[in-house]
Amino acid sequence: MKFQRPKGTKDLFPEERSIHNKLVQIFQKVTSRYNFNEIETPAFEHFDLLSSKSGPELAEQIFMLKKRGDEEFALRPEYTASTARMFIDIQKEAPKPIKWSYSGRLWRYEAPQKGRLREFYQLGVELFGSKSPLADAEVISVIVDFFKELKVTSKEVKVKVNNRKILQGILTEMVGEKKLDEALRLIDKKKKLTKAQFAADCELLNIKEIIPILEITKLEELDGLNLNELSTEGVEELRKVLDFTDNKFVEFDVSIIRGLGYYTGTIFEAVDANGKLRSLCGGGRYDDMIESFGGEKCPATGMAIGTETLTLYLTELERLPEVDTAPDYFIAAISESVLPAALKIAKKLRKKHSVEIEMMKRSLGKQLNYASAINAKKAIIIGEKDLAEKKVTVRDLESGKEEKVKLDSF
């Protein structure tokens, strides 16, 4: 019986896992500079927690666990709900703001496609307690610094920022609150439609005045419009976010909507310059969630980076972090009688180095062949003749140069 990997999952072999670890490590380095402290949440939660902030369509995509008694559990499809739950536990006594980071696996029951799996990995941060645009800017700066640390340039990746309030204000004036979601959904789809189709759909919804507004690329151009209070507030917040972040990487994009989720103000996503891949990360402000989860009203902002698309893009850019899974030493034992001596040397070397020892009883030729196949840097050849003189041979596997080394020098 041969088993197949479950749909939408991925096995990581040492090289891939090692690259992944490096990405996580770099992320942790960046977040700790901003004093985001790492947390972890359960991989599964009560279904109600995970589904409460989403519509029926998203609830469909939650991985359910088999029902136990009356309790319904599901695998987390994101971190935000869990961290919000966690935050509420300590909300009263904790000094604000609270800044947390995380990295871990998430699950969504969806059809896999490029950059999207059923089990995937996200790196993220959440910031609770500050309503200042500075908080959003700090979250965005983590993204920018992370890309810089990966040697990705502002020509290759952009963080596109918008503020929910701007379009919300404008569209509410045009169509009222009832049709707001529908209008936002259409604008979110704009890139996938032709100009004519989009214009026709706008006509249907009675929002064709929005078309020229969506062409705007500079924040100042919005100032000329006669905006309502909500929109003006959004513009002011956005202006500050842009002021506080790296203007090479971060730019205003009025068409960024980010679904119809829980976002209330600043929203952003990082995209590859060609726009070929799905977004590299996303986030924004969600000032209503804590209260709706039973906490006291509290502003919050955060973001998450998916490693799948990131890895695809870094591969394309040939900018994957370098990793080395090869051992420093391979210990070749010519006969079984030298194994005790071989193990002694291995034990000493392993205090500082990665060491592999022969365990296949192969001929010396085969052993060296293997050592070079796994890219070992040096081989230590242990045989009875040398051992009688308390020596071993150390061979540099790249140059082929050898020297006799005394046993007690290890």
Place this chain on the structure above:
RNA sequence: GUGGCCGUAGUGUAACGGUAACAUGGAAGCCUGUGGAGCUUCAGUCCCGGGUUCAACUCCCGGCGGUCGCCCCA
């Protein structure tokens, strides 16, 4: 949820309505203390189920999986 394409040793490929081969990788020998080459040997394959047929890896249907889209994307 849905559409297109795809599914043969670990990997990459080939052939064929009569149960499969080549390359590479693996183990081993030539070579009982010196690798990356060569030669030789060994192990290893038709995704699963049903149908058609004397006979199915091959044709048909379904499933599973891969891949790229659509819906959606917290």
